[in-house]
Amino acid sequence: MPLYDLGLGSEKVHVVIEIGFYHTKIGFAGESGPRHIIRSYNVKSDNTVVNICDPKLTYEELVDELTKFVHSIYFRYLLTNPKDRKVLLCENFLQTVNFREALAHVLFKQFSVVGIMFTPSLPLALHPLGSPTGSGFTSL
Numbered sequence: 001m002p003l004y005d006l007g008l009g010s011e012k013v014h015v016v017i018e019i020g021f022y023h024t025k026i027g028f029a030g031e032s033g034p035r036h037i038i039r040s041y042n043v044k045s046d047n048t049v050v051n052i053c054d055p056k057l058t059y060e061e062l063v064d065e066l067t068k069f070v071h072s073i074y075f076r077y078l079l080t081n082p083k084d085r086k087v088l089l090c091e092n093f094l095q096t097v098n099f100r101e102a103l104a105h106v107l108f109k110q111f112s113v114v115g116i117m118f119t120p121s122l123p124l125a126l127h128p129l130g131s132p133t134g135s136g137f138t139s140l
Helices: 059-078 097-110 121-129
Strands: 015-019 023-028 036-039 041-043 049-051 087-091 116-120
Touching (some): 015 059, 059 097, 087 097, 097 116
Parallel strands (some): 087 116
Antiparallel strands (some): 015 023, 023 036
């Protein structure tokens, strides 16, 4: 039995995903750090590299690329069933609405996740400190 399934309650821990332009951090809630840090791209059959955060992608292309990317997250890196766990998405405040809608479509329709919570990544940095106020900085 995996260590992350040894909770006292019957509910399993949430999957945490932070998709950045270059790297994606994935893991489970309650862990001290991300389980994996992977590049945010897919490789097509003709060996071309597609960044999943590319704003030039159409909605249909984005759904196709995100389906492949999320499949690799669940079945290659996390080795868990997406239907069993809720998802916490740490989103970049510069991410487009088109990307957010495509990601929600893929997670709900293709992978049948229980629930999704979109949370801005800057306030999440203050959460472990237990402080209600603070300053967050980001580099562009």
